[in-house]
Amino acid sequence: xxxxxxxxxxxxxxxxxxxxxxxxxxxxxxxxxxxxxxxxxxxxxxxxxxxxxxxxxxxxxxxxxxxxxxxxxxxxxxxxxxxxxxxxxxxxxxxxxxxxxxxxxxxxxxxxxxxxxxxxxxxxxxxxxxxxxxxxxxxxxxxxxxxxxxxxxxxxxxxxxxxxxxxxxxxxxxxxxxxxxxxxxxxxxxxxxxxxxxxxxxxxxxxxxxxxxxxxxxxxxxxxxxxxxxxxxxxxxxxxxxxxxxxxxxxxxxxxxxxxxxxxxxxxxxxxxxxxxxxxxxxxxxxxxxxxxxxxxxxxxxxxxxxxxxxxxxxxxxxxxxxxxxxxxxxxxxxxxxxxxxxxxxxxxxxxx
Amino acid sequence: xxxxxxxxxxxxxxxxxxxxxxxxxxxxxxxxxxxxxxxxxxxxxxxxxxxxxxxxxxxxxxxxxxxxxxxxxxxxxxxxxxxxxxxxxxxxxxxxxxxxxxxxxxxxxxxxxxxxxxxxxxxxxxxxxxxxxxxxxxxxxxxxxxxxxxxxxxxxxxxxxxxxxxxxxxxxxxxxxxxxxxxxxxxxxxxxxxxxxxxxxxxxxxxxxxxxxxxxxxxxxxxxxxxxxxxxxxxxxxxxxxxxxxxxxxxxxxxxxxxxxxxxxxxxxxxxxxxxxxxxxxxxxxxxxxxxxxxxxxxxxxxxxxxxxxxxxxxxxxxxxxxxxxxxxxxxxxxxxxxxxxxxxxxxxxxxx
Numbered sequence: 152x153x154x155x156x157x158x159x160x161x162x163x164x165x166x167x168x169x170x171x172x173x174x175x176x177x178x179x180x181x182x183x184x185x186x187x188x189x190x191x192x193x194x195x196x197x198x199x200x201x202x203x204x205x206x207x208x209x210x211x212x213x214x215x216x217x218x219x220x221x222x223x224x225x226x227x228x229x230x231x232x233x234x235x236x237x238x239x240x241x242x243x244x245x246x247x248x249x250x251x252x253x254x255x256x257x258x259x260x261x262x263x264x265x266x267x268x269x270x271x272x273x274x275x276x277x278x279x280x281x282x283x284x285x286x287x288x289x290x291x292x293x294x295x296x297x298x299x300x301x302x303x304x305x306x307x308x309x310x311x312x313x314x315x316x317x318x319x320x321x322x323x324x325x326x327x328x329x330x331x332x333x334x335x336x337x338x339x340x341x342x343x344x345x346x347x348x349x350x351x352x353x354x355x356x357x358x359x360x361x362x363x364x365x366x367x368x369x370x371x372x373x374x375x376x377x378x379x380x381x382x383x384x385x386x387x388x389x390x391x392x393x394x395x396x397x398x399x400x401x402x403x404x405x406x407x408x409x410x411x412x413x414x415x416x417x418x419x420x421x422x423x424x425x426x427x428x429x430x431x432x433x434x435x436x437x438x439x440x441x442x443x444x445x446x447x448x449x450x451x452x453x454x455x456x457x458x459x460x461x462x463x464x465x466x467x468x469x470x471x472x473x474x475x476x477x478x479x480x481x482x483x484x485x486x487x488x489x490x491x492x493x494x495x496x497x498x499x500x501x502x503x504x
Numbered sequence: 505x506x507x508x509x510x511x512x513x514x515x516x517x518x519x520x521x522x523x524x525x526x527x528x529x530x531x532x533x534x535x536x537x538x539x540x541x542x543x544x545x546x547x548x549x550x551x552x553x554x555x556x557x558x559x560x561x562x563x564x565x566x567x568x569x570x571x572x573x574x575x576x577x578x579x580x581x582x583x584x585x586x587x588x589x590x591x592x593x594x595x596x597x598x599x600x601x602x603x604x605x606x607x608x609x610x611x612x613x614x615x616x617x618x619x620x621x622x623x624x625x626x627x628x629x630x631x632x633x634x635x636x637x638x639x640x641x642x643x644x645x646x647x648x649x650x651x652x653x654x655x656x657x658x659x660x661x662x663x664x665x666x667x668x669x670x671x672x673x674x675x676x677x678x679x680x681x682x683x684x685x686x687x688x689x690x691x692x693x694x695x696x697x698x699x700x701x702x703x704x705x706x707x708x709x710x711x712x713x714x715x716x717x718x719x720x721x722x723x724x725x726x727x728x729x730x731x732x733x734x735x736x737x738x739x740x741x742x743x744x745x746x747x748x749x750x751x752x753x754x755x756x757x758x759x760x761x762x763x764x765x766x767x768x769x770x771x772x773x774x775x776x777x778x779x780x781x782x783x784x785x786x787x788x789x790x791x792x793x794x795x796x797x798x799x800x801x802x803x804x805x806x807x808x809x810x811x812x813x814x815x816x817x818x819x820x821x822x823x824x825x826x827x828x829x830x831x832x833x834x835x836x837x838x839x840x841x842x843x844x845x846x847x848x849x850x851x852x853x854x855x856x857x
Contacts, residue, residue, distance in 0.1 A: 414841055418784035425782025431771035488767055 154224055158236050158475065162262035165462045168282015172450045173398040175330040175370065175462075178241075178279045179288045179387070181296055182272040182315045182324040186304040190316040191269040199253035199269050206268040209299055210257055213266075216298050217291070219259040226251035235471025241279065244270055264291060266299070271316045272324075274299060283394055285327050285387045293383075312379060322379025327387050329394045334369040334447040335404030342371070345397055352393055353377060368439030368465070373397065409451060420448030428498045432487040438468055438494065456501045468493055507577055511589050511828065515615035518815045521635015525803045526751040528683040528723065528815075531594075531632045532641045532740070534649055535625040535668045535677040539657040543669040544622040552606035552622050558656055559621040563610055566619075569651050570644070572612040579604035588824025594632065597623055617644060619652070624669045625677075627652060636747055638680050638740045646736075665732060675732025680740050682747045687722040687800040688757030695724070698750055705746055706730060721792030721818070726750065762804060773801030781851045785840040791821055791847065809854045821846055 164176045184190065185205070189198050203225075213221045226234060226247060234248040240262060247254045247270050255268040267275040276299070278292045306314040313324035320326070336342050346356040355376045358366040373394060375386055408416050423444035427433075433441075442461050448454035449461070466472060468490045477489055517529045537543065538558070542551050556578075566574045579587060579600060587601040593615060600607045600623050608621040620628040629652070631645045659667040666677035673679070689695050699709040708729045711719040726747060728739055761769050776797035780786075786794075795814050801807030802814070819825060821843045830842055 414785055414838070418844070421782040421784050422779055425778035425780075426775055427778075428782075429774040429778030431774050432767055485767070491771070 154222060154229065154233075157222060157224075157242075157258055157260075157262060158233055160262070161463055161466070162240055162242075162279070164263055164279035164281045165459075165466060166281040167458055168280060168284060170283045170395070170398050171281065171458075173331055173333065173401045174283040174394060175332050176279055176281050177283055177285050177288055177330070177394075178277060178328045179285060179292045180278075180326045180328070181274075181276040181292050182313065182320045182326075183274040183276065183296065183299060184272050184306040184314060184316070186306040188273065191271065191273065192316060194269075196253060202269055202273045203253055203255055205303055206255060206257065206266065206274065206299075209302055212301070213257065213295065213298050217259065217264060217294055219261065219264060221257050221259050221264075224256045224258060226254040226256065232471055232474050236475050239466060239469040239471050241277075243267055244275075246270060264295060266295065272320075283329060283391065283398075285329070285391050286384075289325075289327070289383060289387050319376070320378050322377070323381070323383045323386060325378050325383050325386055326374050327390045328372050328374040329390070331371050331373055331394070331397060331401070332369060332443065332446060333371055333397075333401045334443050335401045335408060337369045338408060339404045341400065341404060345400060349373060349393055349397065350376075352389060354390065354393055365436075367436055368443035370439070370443070405447070405451060416447075416451070417453050420444050420451070420453045424448065424454055424498075427494050429495070430491045432485070433468075433491040433494060434487055435468070435470065435490070438490060439465070455503060456498075460497055460501060464494055464497060507575060507582065507586070510575060510577075510595075510611055510613075510615060511586055513615070514816055514819070515593055515595075515632070517616055517632040517634045518812075518819060519634040520811055521633060521637060523636045523748070523751050524634065524811075526684055526686065526754045527636040527747060528685050529632055529634050530636055530638050530641055530683070530747075531630060531681045532638060532645045533631075533679045533681070534627075534629040534645050535666065535673045535679075536627040536629065536649065536652060537625050537659040537667060537669070539659040541626065544624065544626065545669065547622075549606060555622055555626045556606055556608055559608060559610065559619065559627065559652075562652055562655055565654070566610065566648065566651050570612065570617060570647055572614065572617060574610050574612050574617075577609045577611060579607040579609065585824055585827050589828050592819060592822040592824050594630075596620055597628075599623060617648060619648065625673075636682060636744065636751075638682070638744050639737075642678075642680070642736060642740050672729070673731050675730070676734070676736050676739060678731050678736050678739055679727050680743045681725050681727040682743070684724050684726055684747070684750060684754070685722060685796065685799060686724055686750075686754045687796050688754045688761060690722045691761060692757045694753065694757060698753060702726060702746060702750065703729075705742060707743065707746055718789075720789055721796035723792070723796070758800070758804060769800075769804070770806050773797050773804070773806045777801065777807055777851075780847050782848070783844045785838070786821075786844040786847060787840055788821070788823065788843070791843060792818070808856060809851075813850055813854060817847055817850060 185202060191199060207223055210221050210223050234251060237243045238245055238248050242258055242262060242265050243256050244267060247267055253269060257266040263279050265277050276292050276295045278288045280288050308314055312322040315321050315324050333342060336345055349356050353376050354373050357372045375390055423441040427441050442465050445454060445461050449458050470486060473486055473489050538555060544552060560576055563574050563576050587604060590596045591598055591601050595611055595615060595618050596609050597620060600620055606622060610619040612618065616632050618630050629645050629648045631641045633641045661667055665675040668674050668677050686695060689698055702709050706729050707726050710725045728743055776794040780794050795818050798807060798814050802809065802811050823839060826839055826842050
């Protein structure tokens with residue numbers, strides 16, 4: 152697997168999974184640090200390089216044990232645009248992309264399993280899957296954890312659990328996340344209520360790219376706020392329960408809208424499709440909002456096109472992806488023009504049924 | 505020719521004529537009153553009936569002399585919706601439609617020539633034509649005038665000219681009107697300037713349905729404010745000159761927009777087409793605005809569909825036309841839904857080239 156392939160292909164979590172009408176994907180992230188070594192923010196070049204070395208040595212063993220091919224990607228050996236593409240695929244963080252020296256990522260061929268090296272912590276193990284399946288995702292993350300642990304000692308305290316750069320991660324150092332599409336709750340203005348209910352069980356609701364990111368396309372990240380006081384599997388179980396509840400509320404909102412405002416809903420969905428098919432300039436935020444309506448339309452059987460097309464567009468029309476696809480020397484065309492062209496061409500390939 | 509045909513067919517002035525990129529149609533209207541008889545607003549039933557009788561007697565002679573078949577339409581012998589359709593076709597006025605008793609219209613088979621009977625004046629002769637051709641239109645109106653005059657004495661004063669119910673019409677009693685599509689001047693915010701320039705030569709700029717009507721779809725009526733002090737042909741000539749000047753300004757605005765904001769213009773046109781093709785609910789004002797952008801797109805060679813389709817939709821999707829086409833018993837569907845369906849179906853018949 153080459154870096155090129157990873158940059159170009161669709162990540163395997165961009166597909167329809169369990170509860171796919173609401174849950175786009177789920178993710179587990181485990182933070183790990185080498186005992187006795189300074190956290191990346193405090194580390195000098197030698198210390199960072201030592202972490203890189205240990206991580207690099209684990210790649211082959213990860214491929215053998217996980218049954219996937221992993222690729223070692225050093226972030227300062229690629230262009231800024233390629234790093235942006237990895238961020239948009241959720242494979243590295245903006246923090247890493249902005250400071251690529253002595254930073255790396257270990258990425259599985261399907262993009263589902265990855266390890267960020269020298270991000271906030273020495274290692275951030277990350278596993279993603281389409282739909283809701285946090286138990287499975289956790290299982291895979293634990294395997295990666297086992298492989299890494301064989302080559303080093305992790306910073307661990309009997310009382311506190313895993314030690315991490317940020318106190319909120321201390322304990323299990325686990326963050327479980329579900330990416331939820333909630334156009335129904337947005338339309339009936341119930342997102343804030345839902346977020347309050349989630350907060351009561353220790354979950355936090357945010358925009359698509361996590362902390363501080365804006366909400367685009369009615370897509371929300373739900374994740375656990377604290378990582379201690381519960382076991383990994385307890386955290387994942389309570390999170391799964393809450394996500395299922397939120398999904399039910401979202402479905403109820405959609406049903407009510409279909410009952411009471413069917414014509415308005417159909418109009419909204421079809422106008423979005425019309426704009427996506429015809430526009431010559433599309434800003435990212437507008438495109439995301441239109442994708443959201445198209446997805447809702449597919450779920451409600453108003454619009455009959457394959458959902459994967461929209462999923463794929465959601466990633467392929469982000470800025471980094473667009474600039475990478477356009478290549479050098481396409482300057483006069485604005486990003487908005489290129490985005491609109493990609494969307495138009497893709498939708499033109501689909502027959503409406 | 506039956507009333508039904510007149511209600512259903514496309515008026516002949518809804519086509520492409522001279523300077524069609526800006527001038528949709530032109531019209532001449534002559535006001536005439538029978539000498540010694542009270543104006544309709546002051547007239548009792550007997551007086552109104554007398555005017556109806558004289559008018560009715562002229563129908564056959566009009567057909568013979570004008571080479572068109574005229575139909576006599578008594579306005580209180582039709583439904584309110586049918587009267588609304590005639591208003592939307594510019595064949596009768598809202599004033600007549602609202603007070604149909606002892607009111608009539610004499611309408612030529614192609615809808616181009618008509619006489620309103622017992623409107624504000626006893627007779628309002630009206631001739632319409634696509635594009636700019638006020639001289640021809642005036643010639644036809646004068647022929648109608650000749651025929652009517654043979655059966656009666658018109659109220660005429662040597663000093664003032666033709667006497668009319670409203671003082672602004674006294675003199676030639678002629679109102680010449682051009683219906684102009686000016687999306688370019690709207691976009692560059694030059695309509696007010698243009699209206700001021702027109703006012704300086706005695707012309708007034710108004711919305712599509714004349715006095716007090718709102719501006720829809722960037723369509724403006726330009727007409728002479730006063731009817732005295734000049735001969736008919738002088739009025740028509742000065743009006744033609746001014747309309748040609750306005751059309752040049754509109755073309756210049758479009759050229760500038762194409763030079764400086766081509767992508768934005770293409771985006772606007774294509775989004776409008778997308779919405780027209782896909783929306784499930786369309787309000788009249790929005791539809792008119794979208795038609796305007798589509799027409800502009802056709803003129804600028806951005807959108808390649810026949811202009812007549814949009815012209816036809818401009819009339820067929822007005823409220824009266826929609827309700828008449830829907831027939832009785834189609835209650836649950838809103839007008840907006842019916843409008844969107846008509847537009848969608850028509851556009852689906854056209855191949856984009």
